[in-house]
Amino acid sequence: MPIALLTELLELPQVVVTDYELPDAKRLIVQLAVELPAALCPTCGQLSTAVHSYGSPRTVRDLALWGRQCYLRWTPRQFECATCQDTFVERLAWLAPRHHHTRRFEAAVYDLARRTNGVEAAAHYGLSDESVEGIFQQSATQQVTRRGYPTVRELHVDEIASQKGHGHYRLVLSSPEVGVLDVLEDRQQTTLEAWLTARGPAWCAAVQEFHADMWRPYHTAARAYLPNVVMTTADHFHVIENLHKALNTVRRTLQRHADEATRQHLKGSRWLLLKSPAKLTEAEQLRLTALLAAVPELRQAYDLKETFRAIYTLRMPQEAAQRLTAWLEQAQKEGHDAWQAFVTTVQNWREEILRFFVERGSNGFAEGVNNKIKLILRRAFGCASFAHLRLRIIVAFGA
Ligand SMILES: [Zn+2]
Numbered sequence: 540m541p542i543a544l545l546t547e548l549l550e551l552p553q554v555v556v557t558d559y560e561l562p563d564a565k566r567l568i569v570q571l572a573v574e575l576p577a578a579l580c581p582t583c584g585q586l587s588t589a590v591h592s593y594g595s596p597r598t599v600r601d602l603a604l605w606g607r608q609c610y611l612r613w614t615p616r617q618f619e620c621a622t623c624q625d626t627f628v629e630r631l632a633w634l635a636p637r638h639h640h641t642r643r644f645e646a647a648v649y650d651l652a653r654r655t656n657g658v659e660a661a662a663h664y665g666l667s668d669e670s671v672e673g674i675f676q677q678s679a680t681q682q683v684t685r686r687g688y689p690t691v692r693e694l695h696v697d698e699i700a701s702q703k704g705h706g707h708y709r710l711v712l713s714s715p716e717v718g719v720l721d722v723l724e725d726r727q728q729t730t731l732e733a734w735l736t737a738r739g740p741a742w743c744a745a746v747q748e749f750h751a752d753m754w755r756p757y758h759t760a761a762r763a764y765l766p767n768v769v770m771t772t773a774d775h776f777h778v779i780e781n782l783h784k785a786l787n788t789v790r791r792t793l794q795r796h797a798d799e800a801t802r803q804h805l806k807g808s809r810w811l812l813l814k815s816p817a818k819l820t821e822a823e824q825l826r827l828t829a830l831l832a833a834v835p836e837l838r839q840a841y842d843l844k845e846t847f848r849a850i851y852t853l854r855m856p857q858e859a860a861q862r863l864t865a866w867l868e869q870a871q872k873e874g875h876d877a878w879q880a881f882v883t884t885v886q887n888w889r890e891e892i893l894r895f896f897v898e899r900g901s902n903g904f905a906e907g908v909n910n911k912i913k914l915i916l917r918r919a920f921g922c923a924s925f926a927h928l929r930l931r932i933i934v935a936f937g938a
Pocket of ligand 1: 580581582583584585620621622623624625
């Protein structure tokens with residue numbers, strides 16, 4: 540008999556296969572009977588054995604079998620509770636109430652949607668985009684709710700560009716201890732403060748390090764709400780990002796005012812200037828040397844960039860502070876005009892920049908989060924709602 544084999548392959552508790560159908564080349568429909576003699580009353584929690592009536596047959600989607608889409612069909616039993624007289628339809632452990640797919644099928648869809656995207660999962664399982672979206676939202680919400688907000692020692696705040704367009708940002712709150720804690724709709728100080736308020740005083744008191752970009756509202760909120768953060772930290776990754784931008788501005792300014800030969804030298808040299816010298820190939824090193832020899836003002840800017848970067852290799856806070864002071868003096872004196880905005884930023888954020896040398900944080904963490912989120916955003920095609928994007932980002936870091 541093939542039926543016993545189907546029951547064995549099905550591996551679902553409470554049910555046996557009584558029949559099956561192959562309506563076409565793509566589908567398998569399995570007829571089930573529920574085996575249990577009693578059902579638990581959801582109202583009073585007592586076992587009930589009295590079948591009151593039968594509902595109309597139900598069909599739900601399950602995992603595929605030998606390449607066929609598999610559907611389970613059965614007739615739900617309605618019980619009448621002897622204790623409280625309530626009538627109820629029995630619940631099946633492998634099916635969430637009112638769902639059209641088994642729990643394990645939804646778990647598989649969720650897994651694929653999480654690893655790729657909704658469109659791909661919909662195509663793979665032959666589902667509508669709306670179905671996949673529904674499964675994703677529900678499963679991800681459960682996962683995130685189950686995790687909640689564990690306390691962290693080290694809190695990072697980073698922003699990502701919103702699809703709403705230029706100048707609009709989302710806030711990502713993360714920690715090397717947990718992954719991404721949350722994503723907030725905008726980067727207003729009040730939004731961050733409301734989030735910290737919702738975490739409560741005990742949660743806030745557990746945080747000892749706060750790392751963020753050089754954007755004053757983050758640091759102001761952190762100082763007001765995190766009593767054990769002695770001094771906030773300007774994230775190393777963002778400081779270097781700003782440094783690179785400054786050098787690039789110098790390059791573009793020089794390029795604009797250069798003669799034709801110099802302009803040819805400068806064209807397309809951005810990555811060459813920003814790449815870490817240790818990682819340059821021999822050919823790149825030669826090109827860089829020629830470029831810097833041809834444009835002395837660029838040589839000066841390049842040296843300023845490298846001197847600044849070298850500060851981050853220091854271990855002693857005291858030494859870093861001295862070198863930063865020296866760098867500021869040199870940059871103010873010799874630096875191209877285009878450096879001055881960065882010089883001012885460093886002056887304004889001196890304490891927060893130097894705090895890095897006390898705490899150091901988890902090196903490379905912020906950058907890793909940032910890169911991974913960029914990938915997610917690219918895959919999300921910009922069509923996702925904020926709620927979807929928030930869940931997608933949180934679960935990608937293993938909530
Ligand atoms: Zn009852």
